[in-house]
Amino acid sequence: MFVCSCFGVTEEQVKGHAEAGARTPRQIASACKAGTDCGGCVRKIQALLGRGACPRRELIDQGARALTELEEAA
Incomplete structure (x- = not known):
């Protein structure tokens, strides 16, 4: 399937x-x-990369997981 027809x-x-x-x-x-x-294909490319492909988003998610683990351990 074509993402970019241009x-x-x-x-x-x-x-x-x-x-x-x-x-x-x-x-x-x-x-x-x-x-x-x-x-016109930029949004499709973003979707294929997924939200987790953003390095800043990955760092935020890692921090949130670490915080959850600390809270569960306490």
């Missing part, structure tokens, strides 16, 4: 770039140009 980028290609280390739509764009023309 450059013919598929969902599998985006997932492959994510597995190779791309964590943001900008990094995906650098890897394959998806999202750099009309921009």
Whole structure:
């Protein structure tokens, strides 16, 4: 299934770039140009990367888990 029709980028290609280390739509764009023309696919790319792909969000989630563990241990 195509994610970016402007450059013919598929969902599998985006997932492959994510597995190779791309964590943001900008990094995906650098890897394959998806999202750099009309921009209509940027939200789909964000969805494929998932909310957990945001490094700041991951840190917040880790902190929340650690806090929960501390509270449960007390």
